[in-house]
Amino acid sequence: MTAQDSNGRLDDDDYPAFTMGRAAAMLGTTQGFLRSIGEARLITPLRSEGGHRRYSRYQLRVAARARELVDQGTPIEAACRIVILEDQLEEAQRINAEYREAAGSWTPPPRD
Numbered sequence: 001m002t003a004q005d006s007n008g009r010l011d012d013d014d015y016p017a018f019t020m021g022r023a024a025a026m027l028g029t030t031q032g033f034l035r036s037i038g039e040a041r042l043i044t045p046l047r048s049e050g051g052h053r054r055y056s057r058y059q060l061r062v063a064a065r066a067r068e069l070v071d072q073g074t075p076i077e078a079a080c081r082i083v084i085l086e087d088q089l090e091e092a093q094r095i096n097a098e099y100r101e102a103a104g105s106w107t108p109p110p111r112d
Contacts, residue, residue, distance in 0.1 A: 016046040016054030023055040029067050037066050042080040062087070 024031045034053070037043055043062055045053040055063070062083055069079035 012056075013058040014056045016056050016059075018055045018057075018060065020045070020053045020055070023060055023063070026060060027064055027067055029063075033067065033070075034063060036076055037063055037080055040077055040080040042066055042083060 018026065020031050020034055024034055027033075034045075034055070038045060038053075043055070043059040045055050045059060048054055065086070066076070066079045066083050069082055070076055074082065
């Protein structure tokens with residue numbers, strides 16, 4: 001792998017670049033919190049060859065949102081469900097916008 005390949009991966013939101021310790025430090029939380037949201041299936045970190053958890057930037061954003069809700073007093077299971085529903089809503093809105101855009105550029109065939 002070249003240095004250029006590595007830099008490209010670091011720009012990828014889904015590349016598992018962060019260890020559990022680094023992820024916890026970046027989020028200002030504990031490793032136990034990351035384990036608990038993993039057990040709740042909010043995020044599933046990839047594993048290194050040695051079995052260590054690795055987190056992507058996208059997963060860190062999801063974990064940060066869950067932490068925000070927990071800090072506001074939401075139970076962790078409910079916070080995970082809320083984040084999942086928010087993510088599903090965002091995806092549905094994106095798909096709807098694509099459909100609207102495609103429908104706006106559609107023109108009916110000419111009538112004979």
